Amino acid sequence: MSNVRRVYVEKKPAYAVQAKELKHEVSSYLGIQTVTGVRVLIRYDVENISDDVFEKACRTVFAEPPVDELYLEEFEAADGARIFSVEYLPGQFDQRADSAVQCVQFLKEDAQPIIRSATTYVIEGTITEEEFEAIKSHCINPVDSRETGMEKPETLVTVFDDPADVKIFEGFQNMPEEELKELYDSLNLAMTFKDFLHIQNYFRGEEKRDPSVTEIRVLDTYWSDHCRHTTFSTELTSVKFDEGDYREPIVNTYQQYLSDREVLYKGRDDKYVCLMDLALMAMKKLKAEGKLADQEESDEINACSIVVPVDVDGREEEWLINFKNETHNHPTEIEPFGGAATCLGGAIRDPLSGRTYVYQAMRVTGAADPTVSVKETLKGKLPQKKLVRGAAHGYSSYGNQIGLATGYVKEVYHPDYVAKRMEIGAVLGAAPRRAVIRENSDPGDIIILLGGRTGRDGIGGATGSSKVHTEASIEVCGAEVQKGNAPTERKIQRMFRREEISGIIKKCNDFGAGGVSVAIGELAAGLRVDLDRVPKKYAGLDGTEIAISESQERMAVVVAPKDVDTFLGYANEENLEAIPVAVVTEEPRLVLVWRGNEIVNISRAFLDTNGAHQETTVEVEIPNREGNLFMQRPDVENVKEKWVETLKDLNVCSQKGLVEMFDGSIGAGSVFMPHGGKYQMTETQAMVAKVPVLKGNTETVTMMSYGFDPYLSAWSPYHGAAYAVTESVARIVAAGGDYKRIRFTFQEYFRRMTEDPKRWSQPFAALLGAYSAQLGFGLPSIGGKDSMSGTFNEIDVPPTLVSFAVDVAKLQDVITPELKKAGSRLVWLRAPKDAYDLPDYPAIMEQYEKLHEDMQAGKVLSAYALDRHGIAAAVAKMAFGNGFGVKIEHNLDSRDFFAPGFGDIIMEIPEGKAGELSVTYTVIGEVTADGKFSYGNAELTLDEAVKAWTGTLEKVFKTVSGENGQEGPKAYYAKPEDPDATYERGVYKTPHVYVCRNKVAKPRVFIPVFPGTNCEYDSTRAFERAGAEVDVKVFKNLTAEDIRDSVELFEKSIDQAQMIMFPGGFSAGDEPDGSAKFFATAFQNAKIKEAVMKLLNERDGLALGICNGFQALIKLGLVPYGEICGQKEDSPTLTYNTIGRHISKMVYTKVVSNKSPWLRLAEPGGVYCNPASHGEGRFVATDEWIGRLIANGQIATQYVSADGELCQDEEWNVNGSYYNIEGITSPDGRVLGKMAHSERRDRGVAVNIYGEQDIRIFESGVAYFRS
Secondary structure (H helix, E strand, C coil): CCCCEEEEEEECHHHCHHHHHHHHHHHHCCCCCCEEEEEEEEEEEEECCCHHHHHHHHHHHHCCCCCEEEEECCCCCCCCCEEEEEEECCCCCCHHHHHHHHHHHHHCCCCCCEEEEEEEEEEEECCCHHHHHHHHHHHCCCCCEEEECCCCCCCCCCCCCCCCCCCECCCHHHCCHHHHHHHHHHCCCCCCHHHHHHHHHHHHHHHCCCCEHHHHHHHHHHCCHHHHCCCCCCEEEEEEECCCCCHHHHHHHHHHHHHHHHHHCCCCCCCCCCHHHHHHHHHHHHHHCCCCCCECCCCCCCCEEEEEEEEECCEEEEEEEEEEEEECHHHHHHCHHHHHHHHHHHHHHHHHHCCCEEEEEEEEEEECCCCCCHHHCCCCCCCHHHHHHHHHHHHHHHHHHHCCEEEEEEEEECHHHHCCCEEEEEEEEEEEHHHCCCCCCCCCCEEEEEECCECCCCCCHHHHCCCCCCHHHHCCCHHHCCCCCHHHHHHHHHHHHCHHHHCCCCEEEECCCCHHHHHCCCCCCCEEEEHHHCCECCCCCCHHHHHHCCCCCEEEEEECHHHHHHHHHHHHHCCCCEEEEEEECCCCEEEEEECCEEEEEEEHHHHCCCCCCCEEEEEECCCCCCCCHHHCCCCCCCHHHHHHHHHHCCCCCCCHHHHCCCCCCCCCCECCCCEECCCCCEECCCEEEECCCCCCCCCEEEEEEEECCHHHHHHCHHHHHHHHHHHHHHHHHHCCCCHHHCEEEEEEECCCCCCCHHHHHHHHHHHHHHHHHHHHHCCCEEEEEEECCCEECCEECCCEEEEEEEEEEEHHHCCCCCCCCCCCEEEEECCCECCCCCECHHHHHHHHHHHHHHHHCCCCCEEEECCCCHHHHHHHHHHHCCCCEEEECCCCCHHHHHCCCCCCEEEEECCCCHHHCCCCCEEEEEEECCCEEEECCEEEEHHHHHHHHHHCCCCCCCCCCCCCCCCCCCCCCCCCCCCCCEEECCEEECCCCCCCCCCCCCCEEEEEECCCECCHHHHHHHHHHHCCEEEEEECCCCCHHHHHHHHHHHHHHHHCCCEEEECCECHHHHCCCCCCHHHHHHHCCHHHHHHHHHHHHHCCCEEEEECHHHHHHHHHCHHHHCCCCCCCCCCCEEECCCCCCCEEEEEEEEECECCCHHHCCCCCCCEEEEEEEECCCEEECCHHHHHHHHHCCCEEEEEECCCCCCCCCCCCCCCCCHHHEEEEECCCCCEEEECCCCCCCCCCCCCCCCCCCCCCHHHHHHHHHHC
């Protein structure tokens, strides 16, 4: 008989968002109309758990009584229903099961449960076998998941075979070439056969022995294009230029490059022409000219790093600003969620390993048209719609969990990205310079492995992204995709932000491509690594797998022997595993030991050859006038039609449904929200954030923008790169930045190179274009990332060079793009071009300099940089945010109105002030209050324009759920229970607000931090600003002893506090399938529960929960009951947003009760604007409960429109909450839970949003104890 217990959990029909979504996709996307119903159940198989713990887990961990149905062992299905279940492949990280185990261990700290999860789908209706298979393949990505049977296993205990010893390739060193080629072909390596011969020569000549399989795999990883940029480092022995109309500037740039390298490399014979040299030459030249004085000099290269002055409380400090771009094109193509999630994870880890705190991210992606039918999907590929949605979900899930503000999101569409998707993450990090030491590794130093454990996920990721891709290869590369674990990376961020810790780290490397062999292997010339000490997710891994696994969220840290115990102690405080695994040696060799045997022992000199020297030739294809975007100026017969068509264009239309999936406000430092204006409809073109000063205030901000157009680049990679740089500069200038301080980092993404010289033309021409732009502006690119595998069968990605521009400015410099005032003039600054349609850099710089002066003088109200779609698209987007109209001058040539305008800027100038501008400009129109877009006789209403702009991608990235109205009462009246209270115009007022009897001058607030918590910094700052003393404690749960210690620590901290703040985040990733279960389970502990109730009942204490904290309060019962009693079947609760995805935007909330001490300084009936960022914020309750909450004044806040009106529209009631409820209190008002992040406010934050942001909750909490 099986010892395994099985539980199925299903959302009740009203809350079954995922099931409704799947049913919609089956009919609309797969075209199967006969499905009458879809059910989605989470299946848990559980073993090694006692009866009482299992019973508790069923009520609190696996299911939530108000929203879930729970079935033990089996469930009933309709006759004829088709059922299948899906589970992760063995070795893939299952966050749901992992979180469930951790929650059960809270219920009983010494429990060792084994839990497996799966998803069961029930398809009702009459469908054919073929249709059933289509539904299955829609739900299962074979790269990370598989179908699993319905039979329950006898046991969940996995017996791992003891791995065999590492194989030696007997006879390798003397193997004949033909036999060697057979071996090479059998190993599916990324390296070339020339590299393989190079290895044979080394082992025969120097080592005089045969290599192990591990040595071959390690070398393949070490020398992969991903790790060592072998394509970029291939010597270009000859360069030939074809004939064409634009040959002269391209050849001239090449000659300039050759003459510059002659000067810089004078007397050296070790440098050769290659793509890498061309990519770096402008930086070297400008540095030699003294134009790169702000670059941080260090042997440790983790990310681009500049030294900048930052004002902190009026004092100037030196800070490091790091920036980095990362791609995960191949992993995201085959497994969108995991690939995109680890794209961001990898981008974060680079600056993080440099000990800077990563505070803002940008996501720029490339895809083919996602609106096309699934039937157009290429064999061996995922449908584009599934790809773009899965990738967005993965990236946003990781960023939202780790607590990183994504300040800008843009997906670029071009048909050739069907070859392979582009997935770029670019991030910014910062730290005080004093906190970061850069030292070399000395013999005897210890290398500590910190963070996640090692498994099979990600094995071969570096080499996989470097291989040729075809239909067949897609089916065998599942293990190459890494799995992210954002809560673990968040812990590392917390740890490295502590200056006492970063100050003892001599050097650090993140575990990106290549795993142990590369991450540790790069830290010193000589190393001895003990692979047996590397923590593993499960048994059965052999030495090779441990050496090259790319399991995520791991850091290799070098510390002096004297600091090892100190570092391990700090790691334990932050709930992180840390194990010494290697020692730095005198002899420059990489030695990996497994089971006491040296399975790798290679000289550093050989490793550093990066494989055999590769050579090729280049034939540069020259563009002609035919196809030149700048010359395509067709007459416009119908302006209105063309305007509507432009707004509908895939690369112009609204991406709001995509952008809102990403948390843009965490950190309380985002100067721009991604969409601005009263209606949040004007998209920004750059992301701007305050430098993340931990204590004190700053006016210093960073800016980041991107530039790139695939259609321009497809015509001419040279022009495409030049204008990518120019466009990125223009967008910084339009945001108020000074172009002279910009630094770049580039992303190159091209088709796979072969021996055909013409295949090398695109990257060579693009890098020449970027070279000319860097020298033209006198601004260097100080970093970058190349990805040279953009080919699938015969299809190539468009030639892609994305320019990311980074600037540092002051808060007062910032300009937002939404139109501000009717009557203002619209003026056009043109970026001058030369005879070859290239930017005239000196003339452009002169105009940008003058524009910056005009902005500093307050002459510019708003500004917007143009792109390929010209003025028509720009003025409409500027107008949408505040609902203005625009009237375009009739004498503006209609061809100019729609023409590409890379580098051009449209400005809004106050009425009568255009004559005072110092820039050269053309007046093109004015801002109107009538909500009409007019040009001569052509006229669009604002509604028509918005409808055109928002419609194109609505079926891909929804902004409305399609639910028929919101559930729950639209209007409600209940007589207050308090006879002295009033309830008028929806606002409850009582004279009987709870008064504190235990006064404290400086009240203390306890903020608990669990795995997944990410709002503790913002919450701490808000309380300290209000005058409270803050006590932040991390709950440790790596061992049973850790849990017991943490319970005691929490109990003591609560006993010493007057307030408890439950901060936001994603408690254990909001798993298992539900928010804040981790939080709530911990606080059900008898000791912690007693301490909380004593605080409330005996010391007049207060409790506050925001977002995830509100979810915890409601699951505990602290709201609405006022005590920790858990949830009942009919309890109010919070569940999934009606739209079925995360929502991040500013929301307007109205204070509708004065009962809570937390709201004593807020205005009853007042409307406040705060960021919302959640996936499960929909408040649901029975009519009876809503009536009780109104009658007792327990509804604290409601979602309203910008004008303060109750509105059911999801634009305002963003999650579909019953009765628009945003926050509720306990019966006496002392416990408040709310969804919107009132702590995420500061001077200069969300400046493109309109409305009062300070609801003064934190000040009210402090004032309650003082007076």
